[in-house]
Amino acid sequence: MDKDILSEYFENYIETETFFKNRKVLQASYMPDTIIHRDGEIKTIAGILAPALKNDLPSNLFIYGKTGTGKTLTVKRVTTQMENIAKKKKIPLKAIYINCKLRNVADTEYRLIAEIAKELKEDIKENLSEEEEKELKIHKTGVATTEIYDIFKNVAERNGKTILLILDEIDELVKKIGDEILYNLTRLNADLSNSQFSIIGISNNLTFAETLEPRVKSSLGEEDLIFPPYNALQIQQILKERSSLAFTEESVQIGVVEKCSAYAARDHGDARRALDLLRVAAEVAEREGSEKVMIKHIDVAETKIERDKVMDIVKSQPKQFQATLYSILTVTNKDNSFFTGDVYETYKKVTTLCGLRPLTQRRISDIIVEFDTLGLINAQVMSKGRYGRTRRISLSLPSTIGPRIQKILEESLGM
């Protein structure tokens, strides 16, 4: 494109009537004014946490529910509301929201405590002298974990509030570093006199509590609450509401919202998926220059979402992981049911081909498991009797994108 055409394109772009009124409404981070179909849950949570407004310590609360059932949204809504009231009435209350899955933020004990301490410090930072500021400096690394605990306690005591500590995706944290951390957290109040903590754990995994040690389980799960999946009708209503905010009138074909809802309700009532689907469908329609979002765009959107997700994962993997995946794909071409040993044999050839230092089979075995949890492959432990115990591996991707992935990997590995 030369300059004139380019500027013309942009000018056109600005002037083109888009059917979006407010596209942010369809994004995952959007916080709606009203949460529909969660009245009961809101009331329950509010009831459990309300004592905090009288400076009493609420019970620890545990919330379960699959993805896209509104857990995070609901908890955030209730706690921010409480913070607002607290501010108005000068009640010492604070809510801290932490997503434990975020890499390099709260995925280790040290980082989690540091993160909480940081939040608490933010509150009192204007009252700190230069000296104190220095003393309470929160380092990213380099000091002992016990030291960060000391700083944390210090900051918490000065803060002197009732703190609602929301730990989202807490199951991920425990999976990574064990449940010791939760035990430490529940015992926090014993060491503090001026402030108090109430823990709200949010988990996508419904059986999470079963894996915990009994003492942790009982103190953390004083109260628990399950968020059931939305049914098809509820998803539809949620989607209708959002789409009326997101799009200008008449820009969505009749049946589009219904179909998006049906797709999302099909497996487990994931509202987020429904919203993603609608958003991407609209983007597809927009790029196509269509004046309406139509049903056909949904199908395109569905494959696009799936494909983009896979491609993003593949591209962002480290070299060794890519080599492993490449080996798996290569073996798949010959045989569609194979085992760890087969992959490792091929992997070794692949590494010599692209000049990579081969890792041990132990490590490759772990990498295979990681691909399984990412959902790219299926890897199940099985026994071949006389011929040993191993993992049966198969691709869990539509076969059409296999070759595309292989091509990308070849490029990335320099083969």
Add this chain to the structure above:
DNA sequence: CTTCCACAGGAACCAGCGGACC
């Protein structure tokens, strides 16, 4: 009933990095 394969997967350990602190 026993044997024995081909790994699974736990545990301990290590190297190297970036950073704190003296």
Add this chain to the structure above:
DNA sequence: GGTCCGCTGGTTCCTGTGGAAG
């Protein structure tokens, strides 16, 4: 500059095991 720390991404060594074959 030496010693401490956390964290990652490995290795080494190991014990455990489902079930077909004998």
